[in-house]
Amino acid sequence: MPLSAYAAAFPGFIQTLTSLNTILDKTVEQAEARKIAPEVLLNARLAPDMLPFSKQIQLCCDFAKNVAARLSGIENPRKPDEEKSFDELKARIAWTLDFIQKADQAALDAGLAKDITFPRGKGEAVMKGEVYMARFAVPNFYFHASTAYAILRENGIQIGKMDFLGDVFEA
Numbered sequence: 001m002p003l004s005a006y007a008a009a010f011p012g013f014i015q016t017l018t019s020l021n022t023i024l025d026k027t028v029e030q031a032e033a034r035k036i037a038p039e040v041l042l043n044a045r046l047a048p049d050m051l052p053f054s055k056q057i058q059l060c061c062d063f064a065k066n067v068a069a070r071l072s073g074i075e076n077p078r079k080p081d082e083e084k085s086f087d088e089l090k091a092r093i094a095w096t097l098d099f100i101q102k103a104d105q106a107a108l109d110a111g112l113a114k115d116i117t118f119p120r121g122k123g124e125a126v127m128k129g130e131v132y133m134a135r136f137a138v139p140n141f142y143f144h145a146s147t148a149y150a151i152l153r154e155n156g157i158q159i160g161k162m163d164f165l166g167d168v169f170e171a
Contacts, residue, residue: 005071005108005129009138013064013100016145019166020057021093023149027157028086034156038086044151055081056148057089061096063141068103070118071111071129 031041042054051059058081069076077099083089112129119125127136149164 004105005112005133006103006105009067009133010100010103010108012138013067013141014097015166015168016142016164017061017064017093017097019164020060020145020148021090022166023152023157023159023163024057024086024090024093026159026163027152030157036155039084041152041155041157042084042086042089044155046147046151046154050147053148053151054083054089056144056151058083058092060141060144060148061092063137063144064100065096066118067133067137067141068100068108070116071114071133072104072107073111073114074107 043052116132
């Protein structure tokens with residue numbers, strides 16, 4: 001039996017978003033204990049030309065949401081990038097988890113064979129759903145999740161690989 005779209009990507013999305021949510025809790029706790037202003041971490045970057053921490057979380061959520069909507073062929077809800085606190089980022093993660101967990105698995109599978117058109121830069125890109133999910137959206141999701149983790153580590157937040165992986169052994 002071939003691997004379904006849901007099985008290939010969504011358990012990882014759910015696991016990683018849940019882990020990021022827990023990491024945000026640990027970040028708030030440590031920042032408060034060390035008297036680090038939240039905006040310092042929310043705006044932290046690994047390099048001047050990289051996006052800040054808050055944007056990494058927003059993009060992570062967007063890539064998971066976009067796969068669910070685009071492959072399913074449903075309206076892709078827009079979430080403005082207005083989060084300015086850890087609580088607001090946690091709310092975005094919760095909204096994203098709720099959205100992707102409701103994805104229709106049969107529609108996701110059907111979307112693998114369809115052309116997916118999406119904005120890219122100043123134009124649009126078109127890929128088969130399978131390529132879009134496996135070679136564009138999923139790698140981007142993990143890139144932004146890993147970058148968010150690295151920004152926090154660079155700023156002294158005490159988290160480790162098992163915080164990033166979360167409940168992988170509970171599955």
